[in-house]
Amino acid sequence: MEMQSIEKVEEEVERVVEQAKELQDSASSLINRTSSDEQSLRQRALALDSNIRRLRSSLHSLPSKLADKLEDDLHRATCLIYDGDASSFLPNKAHGRFLRMFIGPINVRASHKDVQFKVKEEYNSYRDRTALLFLLFPSTLLILRSWIWDECLPAFPVQLYQAWLLFLYTGLALRENILRLNGSDIRPWWIYHHYCAMIMALVSLTWEIKGQPNCAQKQRGVQLFLLWAMMQGVAMLLQNRYQRQRLYTRIALGKAKRMDVVWGETAGVDGQLWLLCPVLFILQGFEAYVGLLLLKTAFVGVVSEWQVITCGILLVLMAVGNFTNTVQTLMVKSRF
Amino acid sequence: MEMQSIEKVEEEVERVVEQAKELQDSASSLINRTSSDEQSLRQRALALDSNIRRLRSSLHSLPSKLADKLEDDLHRATCLIYDGDASSFLPNKAHGRFLRMFIGPINVRASHKDVQFKVKEEYNSYRDRTALLFLLFPSTLLILRSWIWDECLPAFPVQLYQAWLLFLYTGLALRENILRLNGSDIRPWWIYHHYCAMIMALVSLTWEIKGQPNCAQKQRGVQLFLLWAMMQGVAMLLQNRYQRQRLYTRIALGKAKRMDVVWGETAGVDGQLWLLCPVLFILQGFEAYVGLLLLKTAFVGVVSEWQVITCGILLVLMAVGNFTNTVQTLMVKSRF
Ligand SMILES: CC(C)(COP(=O)(O)OP(=O)(O)OC[C@H]1O[C@@H](n2cnc3c(N)ncnc32)[C@H](O)[C@@H]1OP(=O)(O)O)[C@@H](O)C(=O)NCCC(=O)NCCS
Ligand SMILES: CC(C)(COP(=O)(O)OP(=O)(O)OC[C@H]1O[C@@H](n2cnc3c(N)ncnc32)[C@H](O)[C@@H]1OP(=O)(O)O)[C@@H](O)C(=O)NCCC(=O)NCCS
Incomplete structure (x- = not known):
């Protein structure tokens, strides 16, 4: 093989090693960033959820028609949290014993x-x-x-x-x-x-x-x-x-x-x-x-x-x- | 209940509904963003992996001492991809039939x-x-x-x-x-x-x-x-x-x-x-x-x-x- 192409291979290998390092860094920073974003969404979702609960328990003292309307609004908000995309950030329901035993x-x-x-x-x-x-x-x-x-x-x-x-x-x-x-x-x-x-x-x-x-x-x-x-x-x-x-x-x-x-x-x-x-x-x-x-x-x-x-x-x-x-x-x- | 505090509850409910919508939006945008970031990392990892394979197969024509050194470098790069954080973005190994049958x-x-x-x-x-x-x-x-x-x-x-x-x-x-x-x-x-x-x-x-x-x-x-x-x-x-x-x-x-x-x-x-x-x-x-x-x-x-x-x-x-x-x-x- 000529000297030139040997050098080319050497260079390429070097570049690949460099790229692998970069990839590792990007991956680890993506994982960290995502997990902190998720953490903050999780906190927001939890705070909101407890807010809704608190408000709901205070409705009973309102005139019934208004209470019904507000109850409906709160229900809609709950649905949005629990059925929407935010639901994946709510704390996991605990694994049942059955699932835990097997997997x-x-x-x-x-x-x-x-x-x-x-x-x-x-x-x-x-x-x-x-x-x-x-x-x-x-x-x-x-x-x-x-x-x-x-x-x-x-x-x-x-x-x-x-x-x-x-x-x-x-x-x-x-x-x-x-x-x-x-x-x-x-x-x-x-x-x-x-x-x-x-x-x-x-x-x-x-x-x-x-x-x-x-x-x-x-x-x-x-x-x-x-x-x-x-x-x-x-x-x-x-x-x-x-x-x-x-x-x-x-x-x-x-x-x-x-x-x-x-x-x-x-x-x-x-x-x-x-x-x-x-x-x-x-x-x-x-x-x-x-x-x-x-x-x-x-x-x-x-x-x-x-x-x-x-x-x-x-x-x-x-x-x-x-x-x-x-x-x-x-x-x-x-x-x- | 006084008029004032009724109004306050109404306002709070409205705010909560608003917050739920915002939360939903943030959650859905986080999910989308993450999945496109992951997608691009996945592509980088795959490209790098096939690059390494290609280089490895071209080593045999080099003088053996150099080939060994480069082989070592490539091995290090492979380890970084497969054992590092990037590994979670490599395509999933296919589920075995056994796991698939059960879960x-x-x-x-x-x-x-x-x-x-x-x-x-x-x-x-x-x-x-x-x-x-x-x-x-x-x-x-x-x-x-x-x-x-x-x-x-x-x-x-x-x-x-x-x-x-x-x-x-x-x-x-x-x-x-x-x-x-x-x-x-x-x-x-x-x-x-x-x-x-x-x-x-x-x-x-x-x-x-x-x-x-x-x-x-x-x-x-x-x-x-x-x-x-x-x-x-x-x-x-x-x-x-x-x-x-x-x-x-x-x-x-x-x-x-x-x-x-x-x-x-x-x-x-x-x-x-x-x-x-x-x-x-x-x-x-x-x-x-x-x-x-x-x-x-x-x-x-x-x-x-x-x-x-x-x-x-x-x-x-x-x-x-x-x-x-x-x-x-x-x-x-x-x-x-
Ligand atoms: C009565 C019946 C038809 C109601 O079904 P349904 O309308 O889906 O009931 P729900 O709305 O309460 O369902 C809520 C959830 O439970 C699920 N579900 C309901 N019954 C289920 C069952 N028997 N097995 C598994 N999942 C069931 C539904 O798919 C739904 O899931 P989702 O929230 O992910 O969409 C159903 O429960 C049923 O077929 N039960 C009888 C089973 C039976 O007796 N079998 C033995 C006869 S010998
Ligand atoms: C020989 C032996 C001790 C080697 O163990 P080892 O040093 O961990 O082997 P390896 O380095 O090849 O292990 C690779 C991976 O396989 C796992 N592994 C190895 N043998 C395993 C086994 N028998 N069961 C489950 N996992 C095993 C290791 O934990 C390791 O996992 P990791 O990559 O997540 O860390 C082990 O395989 C063993 O105990 N085998 C004999 C089992 C046997 O004969 N039992 C019945 C006697 S009647």
């Missing part, structure tokens, strides 16, 4: 509204994908059972299915916790519901699947469990359809003017809700029924393992919780 | 080095907490077995333990994936190792725990499994001690001058490694032995469920993988 203290809040919508949408499509499997998997098992397996489920496919359920519910519970941290108003119960379902899947994994003779009778518990699972699939599909449409309405509105979202968001899908709910109630009744059947099999029948009793109790508990929470949701909605 | 596409990268250290430290203390339980839980089971339970483990506590293992390994695998995204150099195998352990815990949950008569013989598999688990506890405790010290050395150095960290980081703990490794090798040999014993019980003994065979194969696989990866780590380290 530790890492920050999972997205600072951009767009990203938040994307996370929600991914959650919805995850549910869609799984809802179908939810229907297919247990129904295949049940069909094969009476068609090929001579009323006697083999252990392995059922256990595979139960392991899949466990994995699925864990994923749902984690995602919902993350959504909550990102500002979703999801009721805590729907998350607890998935904890219960996780426990149920785990318990059912340890549940011994007995074979012949007298298989149909011994496997009554497993069979009921599969029925419940199919039903969950139906509920999920319906709910997905409704919630996906709700999100789209919301994105459409949110793009135009965020404030309307808070009050009029369900406008387009309210009708659907009144159609969805009776179906949900029937499914919830069926859930309780399956739970009670399980308890009955455990107490009078041949199968009396603790697993059957636990699953029965959990199902009844979930049915009651689902019912009360659906009713409460409807009540809140009809108030507006 | 979806949410960003889990911390942009501050401090936070990254904190995450790592939390991971270490999580491991510490569990390593103790890892020893206590199975050894209690084994002691009670010969002391109270008359050589016959009851199913429930063993299953509880297996469920705990499943949960634990899932948590570890998730955290390690997150650490990797945050720039840890953890070898992929250590993560796969935890996937294998997860599968093993899941499989062992479906493993029927038979009772009397002839219990000691039928439960041979479970017993071996518990022995393996205790051994894991010992390995974890030793490893934790070593890795914790390594992190501290690193933080201490990292605070002073980051560049030294990259080359001389293990200086203080290298001695420990040579002490740790023989112990690890013995444990890995024992792991393979337990695996082979399991396979033997499955093929010649009374217990021939598929669960025993699967666990045996997984254990041998893990032992081989652990061994080769430990050796490779040592080889890489001794090269410096």
Whole structure:
């Protein structure tokens, strides 16, 4: 190589090292600057929030009409803080224990509204994908059972299915916790519901699947469990359809003017809700029924393992919780 | 209330609403500004990175002494980009499938080095907490077995333990994936190792725990499994001690001058490694032995469920993988 081009390479390397140093400096100054800007916004948001609280508590002594108007104004300001871009600077809601146990203290809040919508949408499509499997998997098992397996489920496919359920519910519970941290108003119960379902899947994994003779009778518990699972699939599909449409309405509105979202968001899908709910109630009744059947099999029948009793109790508990929470949701909605 | 103070409240509310709007504007402009700054840093980092690559490939035609020096310079520049503050602006390593399946596409990268250290430290203390339980839980089971339970483990506590293992390994695998995204150099195998352990815990949950008569013989598999688990506890405790010290050395150095960290980081703990490794090798040999014993019980003994065979194969696989990866780590380290 010629002397000249060697020198050129040397120079280039020197320049690159220089640039790397500069880059490091810019990066570190950007990080510092951003974090101090964020700090000051955080303080402003907190101060404003406590100001609003203070003012709100002083309204009651005003003439009622004026109080209503001012209350409305304050509500609008609160919405702006909590639903607007400032929300990402409010102190993090504490990580729930569940999320902490699985992924530790890492920050999972997205600072951009767009990203938040994307996370929600991914959650919805995850549910869609799984809802179908939810229907297919247990129904295949049940069909094969009476068609090929001579009323006697083999252990392995059922256990595979139960392991899949466990994995699925864990994923749902984690995602919902993350959504909550990102500002979703999801009721805590729907998350607890998935904890219960996780426990149920785990318990059912340890549940011994007995074979012949007298298989149909011994496997009554497993069979009921599969029925419940199919039903969950139906509920999920319906709910997905409704919630996906709700999100789209919301994105459409949110793009135009965020404030309307808070009050009029369900406008387009309210009708659907009144159609969805009776179906949900029937499914919830069926859930309780399956739970009670399980308890009955455990107490009078041949199968009396603790697993059957636990699953029965959990199902009844979930049915009651689902019912009360659906009713409460409807009540809140009809108030507006 | 007097007219005057009513007016004052009205004014205050108006001001608060105004402030909320201002806050929203500042927040949204900060977010936009930051994201465009980040964008430009990202481009600079990428351009520089590809420049370095290009230069590196042109070095071979230089006289070897000069090439070595320039290679060193380029290496320093690369370290500055990948280990410095700029690293948080390099394009995200793609989420692994595992993380994606559980928590979806949410960003889990911390942009501050401090936070990254904190995450790592939390991971270490999580491991510490569990390593103790890892020893206590199975050894209690084994002691009670010969002391109270008359050589016959009851199913429930063993299953509880297996469920705990499943949960634990899932948590570890998730955290390690997150650490990797945050720039840890953890070898992929250590993560796969935890996937294998997860599968093993899941499989062992479906493993029927038979009772009397002839219990000691039928439960041979479970017993071996518990022995393996205790051994894991010992390995974890030793490893934790070593890795914790390594992190501290690193933080201490990292605070002073980051560049030294990259080359001389293990200086203080290298001695420990040579002490740790023989112990690890013995444990890995024992792991393979337990695996082979399991396979033997499955093929010649009374217990021939598929669960025993699967666990045996997984254990041998893990032992081989652990061994080769430990050796490779040592080889890489001794090269410096
Ligand atoms: C009743 C129901 C349709 C109401 O849905 P909704 O109109 O979205 O309810 P809300 O307005 O209270 O929703 C608030 C938030 O919680 C979320 N949410 C509501 N119910 C949820 C559920 N079951 N699972 C997960 N998220 C839920 C919504 O998506 C919304 O999130 P966002 O704030 O991020 O937009 C819904 O809760 C539901 O389907 N419940 C029944 C579930 C059930 O019983 N399943 C089992 C049957 S066996
Ligand atoms: C051999 C060993 C001690 C080397 O550890 P080390 O010196 O930290 O290895 P490296 O320098 O390659 O580590 C690179 C990174 O991987 C991490 N790492 C290494 N081994 C790890 C493991 N087994 N689990 C999790 N993380 C590990 C380190 O913490 C380091 O992370 P960082 O980049 O964030 O600092 C370690 O890998 C080990 O203990 N392996 C044996 C494990 C085993 O066999 N267990 C079962 C026995 S039955």
